[in-house]
Amino acid sequence: MGAATMLLYAGMIDDGADFYIADCPFSDFKAQLAYLIKKDFKLFPGLLLPIGDLILRFRDKYSIRNVSPISVIENIKHPILFIHSRKDDYILPTMTQELFEHAKGPKMLYLAENGRHAQSFNENPADYERVIDEFLEKYVGHALPVRM
Secondary structure: OHHHHHHHHHHHOOOOOOOEEEEOOOOOHHHHHHHHHHHHHOOOHHHHHHHHHHHHHHHOOOOHHHOOHHHOHHHOOOOEEEEEEOOOOOOOHHHHHHHHHHOOOOEEEEEEOOOOOOOHHHHOHHHHHHHHHHHHHHHOOOOOOOOO
C-alpha cells in the first residue's frame, strides 16, 4: 500500500518532491479488494464491499472509494516512474498501466519480466537499477551515486 499511499498524497498535496517512484501500486482500493475477495475467497464482492465500507465509514470516518490513486493521478505534475512485475497476481500490473496512462505529467513505465508482487528489484536487480538511473537522468538530471 506504500506506493498507492504515496500517489494519493502526491495527488492531493503539493509536497515539493522532485519525483516519485511507485513500485506496484494499485489504482483503486475498491477494485483491488473486489479482485482479492474473488481470487482468494471465491466470494462475490458485491455484498461484502458495501458492508465493509459501512463499517469503515462508521468506525474510521472514511470510505473505500476515497482510496483511489487513479482519481488524483492527473494532479501530479512531477515525474513518476511506475514499476510493476508482469507476473504479479496480488496487485495486477494492469492497475499500474492504468495509472501510467492517466498520469499527465512526465512519466516512465517499467514492467519487470520476473518476480511476483513487490519482487521486481529482487528478481531483476540490474534492469531495475538501470531503469531508475535512466529515469533520474532524464527527469532529475543525474543518476543516484549510491546503488541500492
